[in-house]
Amino acid sequence: MDHASASAIGELSEPETRHLAPEELLEQLDSLSPEDKRRLKLIEMRRLSGTDFQEGLLYQEAVCQVLLGERRCPREASFVAFLAQSMRSIASHRRKELARQVPITKVDGSGNLVDLPIAADQLNPEDALIEQEAADVVTELYKLLEGDEEAQLTIVAIVLGKKGKELRDELAIDQARFDYIMKRIRRAAGKKYPKGWPHD
Amino acid sequence: MTNKRKSIDELRDIGDAIDESILGASNAEVNEELASLGIHPERVAAEMDAIAEEAKRLAGRSRLASAKDAVSAFRSDRPNAIAGDRTALRSRLQGIQSGRQGGDSGLMMAARKGKNMSASDEEGALDDLAQLEALESEDPEVSKE
Numbered sequence: 289m290d291h292a293s294a295s296a297i298g299e300l301s302e303p304e305t306r307h308l309a310p311e312e313l314l315e316q317l318d319s320l321s322p323e324d325k326r327r328l329k330l331i332e333m334r335r336l337s338g339t340d341f342q343e344g345l346l347y348q349e350a351v352c353q354v355l356l357g358e359r360r361c362p363r364e365a366s367f368v369a370f371l372a373q374s375m376r377s378i379a380s381h382r383r384k385e386l387a388r389q390v391p392i393t394k395v396d397g398s399g400n401l402v403d404l405p406i407a408a409d410q411l412n413p414e415d416a417l418i419e420q421e422a423a424d425v426v427t428e429l430y431k432l433l434e435g436d437e438e439a440q441l442t443i444v445a446i447v448l449g450k451k452g453k454e455l456r457d458e459l460a461i462d463q464a465r466f467d468y469i470m471k472r473i474r475r476a477a478g479k480k481y482p483k484g485w486p487h488d
Numbered sequence: 489m490t491n492k493r494k495s496i497d498e499l500r501d502i503g504d505a506i507d508e509s510i511l512g513a514s515n516a517e518v519n520e521e522l523a524s525l526g527i528h529p530e531r532v533a534a535e536m537d538a539i540a541e542e543a544k545r546l547a548g549r550s551r552l553a554s555a556k557d558a559v560s561a562f563r564s565d566r567p568n569a570i571a572g573d574r575t576a577l578r579s580r581l582q583g584i585q586s587g588r589q590g591g592d593s594g595l596m597m598a599a600r601k602g603k604n605m606s607a608s609d610e611e612g613a614l615d616d617l618a619q620l621e622a623l624e625s626e627d628p629e630v631s632k633e
Contacts, residue, residue: 317540322533326518329532330510333525334503344539351543356550372507380500423495429502446505447498470509471517477506482525488500 307360308367316367317351324368331372334478335379338486340386350374380488387414418487425485432476439476442469563615577614577621 308316320328332347339346350371353359359377361370426447433439438459445458456466510518519529 314544320536323515323518325533325536326515326522326529327510327513329527329536330518330521330525331507333527334506344535347536348539348543348546351540352547352550355544355547366511369508369511372511376503376507419495422499426495426498426502443502446501447493449493449497449501451501451505467509467512470505471513473502474506474509474513475521477502478521478524484503485499487496488503 306363308363310355310357313354313361313367316361317354320368328368328371328375332375333482334484335375337481337483338383338386339379341379341382346375346379347371349378353378376488379484383487384414384418387418422485422487425481425487428480429473429477432480433473436472436476439469439472442466442473574614577617578610581610581613581617 328347333343335346336343341349350359354361354371354374359370359374361367426443430440430443433443438461442455442459445455450458456463459466459469461469510521513521522529522532
């Protein structure tokens with residue numbers, strides 16, 4: 289083997305260097321702290337709703353996909369956040385798969401199954417059902433925070449698409465205050481939706 | 489056309505904000521919230537380790553299955569003898585082994601020496617021979633080399 293071909297095999301191409309290599313992923317996985325694992329457990333718990341994943345299996349699927357290279361971790365990303373995001377994405381895909389198998393009906397006030405009214409120019413029936421249920425959850429979350437105006441304003445700002453510094457600036461609060469508000473939102477949501485909501 | 493965001497996107501943003509807040513929460517808060525779900529915080533790390541080990545095992549098994557598929561695909565792509573040709577190839581191989589085919593005298597030394605070839609050796613030799621015939625048919629000069 290000549291030098292040129294050896295280096296071509298040994299070196300990662302430019303796009304590959306932007307992501308963790310398989311051995312680095314294993315290293316990151318093995319060095320997760322007990323605290324990181326507890327955070328990931330909490331996140332997994334609130335991503336299970338609407339999926340058929342049993343507790344533990346969503347995390348297992350995420351780790352599996354990462355190790356198989358089906359999900360690539362950007363070098364600059366936090367590995368814990370990347371695993372959390374992978375679980376979110378896997379759960380979301382699974383919900384969509386399951387939604388395609390669900391008949392587009394609902395139970396009316398008298399207990400009868402009725403077709404959901406879908407306008408012709410709207411989303412397809414599956415998407416329309418998901419959209420309606422998502423709207424119901426957003427409304428419910430807002431109601432859960434009744435009496436906590438700061439938390440309700442935060443929900444409204446998030447719903448408007450604000451994130452990070454822009455979100456904090458919109459609310460005129462610092463990071464510590466934002467963390468405290470999010471803790472209240474997290475706990476209120478956790479009581480009503482311990483396994484998260486069925487869509488996202 | 490409306491600029492209103494879809495509720496599904498709004499809900500995803502709320503969910504992401506909650507996940508971020510969990511990643512940034514104190515250890516005490518995380519433990520408290522696990523406990524509220526009936527999960528013993530002290531047991532979580534060992535459980536997550538066991539799940540990760542199982543994921544590693546499954547990923548390894550999946551990789552092995554993919555490798556086997558790739559080998560099968562590679563073999564099926566190779567110029568392979570169809571069933572009818574296999575008999576002719578076997579006859580040619582036997583000829584080589586017995587020294588009857590002078591034209592192949594410079595080829596397949598191992599095959600000629602292998603009077604007692606195993607079944608898999610013979611199949612491999614037949615594959616090689618099939619490949620050689622394919623090359624010969626593509627370039628008649630090959631057989632003269």
